Amino acid sequence: MKKNFTIALILLYLNSFGQGLKNLDKEFGINKFKLETSYSLYEKNLKYFDTSEQGVEFYIYTKSDIKEIFGVSVKEIGLGFYENQLYTISIDFDAISKQKNFELVENILKKYDTPKIADNPTEERVWVAEWITGKTYLQATEYSCSSDLTSILRCKTQLFIYSKNLRRKIPID
Secondary structure, three states: OHHHHHHHHHHHHHHHHOOOOHHHHHHOEEOOEEOOOEHHHOHHHEEEEEEOOOOOEEEEEOOOOOOEEOOEEOOEEEEEEEOOEEEEEEEEEEOOOHHHHHHHHHHHHHHHOOOEEOOOOOOOEEEEEEEEOOOEEEEEEEEOOOOOOOOOOOOOEEEEEEEHHHHHHOOOO
């Protein structure tokens, strides 16, 4: 509870630097990855990872041209495609310090304003920050080292974004 309160105070302080959620929809992606763009733009630099039951195909981006995103070193970039369009982008920062987590959220906040902070952290998640618009959903999460989620997420900070338009097209179980 105290940790969430601290994060909330920092975010409120930093809010004066934000440029608005309009930038999130305007950029419609992260770095050079733009949502709803064609699979063919990235296919030479992708390694197949998995396909969901709903038909979303997941790949690991293999080109080493992106070292940092929002001022934090990137470990891995994952891309998910639905009907050959980029549906989701996930950025794995690995386990980073509290200082780097604050820096990450601060840098995102400077671009997209104050996020919604999850009020109820769980054993799996230390904190969750969400930026939501009509077109885009962006989430930053720090996963706990005691997380029961897959070992891939333990002790890591991850950022992901998806197209709400493509999300509506994906069949729900």
